[in-house]
Amino acid sequence: MQWIIVDKGVSKSSILWITSRGVISDEGRSLYGKTPRCVRNIFNKLFWVKRRISRHRTRFTLARRSLAASGTINKIVLIGEYQHTIDEKKRLAIPAKLRKELGKGAVLTRGLDNCLALYPLKEWEKLADKLSKLPTGQVEARGLARVILSGAAEVDFDSLGRILVPDYLKQYAAIEKNIVIAGVFNHLEIWDQKQWDIYKQKTEKSVGDMASKLSEIGF
Numbered sequence: 001m002q003w004i005i006v007d008k009g010v011s012k013s014s015i016l017w018i019t020s021r022g023v024i025s026d027e028g029r030s031l032y033g034k035t036p037r038c039v040r041n042i043f044n045k046l047f048w049v050k051r052r053i054s055r056h057r058t059r060f061t062l063a064r065r066s067l068a069a070s071g072t073i074n075k076i077v078l079i080g081e082y083q084h085t086i087d088e089k090k091r092l093a094i095p096a097k098l099r100k101e102l103g104k105g106a107v108l109t110r111g112l113d114n115c116l117a118l119y120p121l122k123e124w125e126k127l128a129d130k131l132s133k134l135p136t137g138q139v140e141a142r143g144l145a146r147v148i149l150s151g152a153a154e155v156d157f158d159s160l161g162r163i164l165v166p167d168y169l170k171q172y173a174a175i176e177k178n179i180v181i182a183g184v185f186n187h188l189e190i191w192d193q194k195q196w197d198i199y200k201q202k203t204e205k206s207v208g209d210m211a212s213k214l215s216e217i218g219f
Helices: 036-045 096-102 121-132 139-150 167-172 193-205 207-215
Strands: 002-007 014-019 022-025 048-054 057-062 081-085 091-093 105-110 116-120 153-156 162-164 178-184 187-192
Touching (some): 121 139
Parallel strands (some): 002 057
Antiparallel strands (some): 081 178, 105 153, 178 187
16 A cells, blocks of 8 residues: 655655555655654654545645654764765865755764764754763763764864864874775764774674674664
8 A cells, every 4th residue: 555645744755655665755766664663653743734636546645743853854874884084184075965964064073992083963963962971970971972072073174175184183083094984874984994994894894793782782
């Protein structure tokens, strides 16, 4: 069975097809997973008015509280691995595909495992809010907040899509020339190529063990 959703909650109306394979845009692009549970979850978040078109088709016209308003469509998802270089002036080009998700500005800071983390402004605000709520009485909490917040720097993209990497962050991540930019859902990680290769080789060997441990907590 197939339905049509006409989304009235965004600046430009779009049609989404809800099928047994998941949610597909009018351009044929899959927006969500292919499981019935995913489809049910999406319907639960919507505020819609339905109108039957035929025996097997129903049109759902969304009110102002729509997919976009619920945050279902507009979630930032950054994925992929990209190889770049940093020039002598410490400028690093961010792929256009990723810049679109990041928006006009971003925040660059120290990441985990000696890499750098590049956050869209909205995601950075969420992280900063979580850090502000950590118990200051715990040494680990204070240390994590200091390392991430004190190392943060707002960065802008120049006309070529490049950002400037401060010296202290470049030293923290042991960045030389060749860079790997990795998408990690809501932010980017920036690694020195050699450090990334070492980390990836080590991690890939233990993927099975990590999956087994995560399955214990329902992953």
